[in-house]
Amino acid sequence: MDGIIISIIIGCVAGFLGSKLFSGSGKGLLMNLIIGIVGGFVGNFVFGFLLGIGGGGILWSLISATVGAVLLLWLISLIRK
Secondary structure, eight states: OOOHHHHHHHHHHHHHHHHHHSSSOOHHHHHHHHHHHHHHHHHHHIIIIIIIIOOOOHHHHHHHHHHHHHHHHHHHHHHOO
C-alpha cells in the first residue's frame, strides 16, 4: 500500500515538474498525476530499455518520471501541430 501512495506522490510531482519545465505552468492536479504516471512509464522505458541505465530509490524514480513527462508533453505537442 505504501508503494502505491509513493508512486502517486512521485507521479504528481513529476507531472508538475514536467509541465513546468516544458510549458512554464502546471496543468492541474489530475492532469499532472496522469502526465507523471505515464511519464514514469516512458522514462523507465527510455532509461532502462533503450539506454540500459537504471537505478533505484525515490530520487531515481522522480528523475526518470520527470524526464518521461517532458518527453510525453513534447510528443503531444508534436501531434497537436
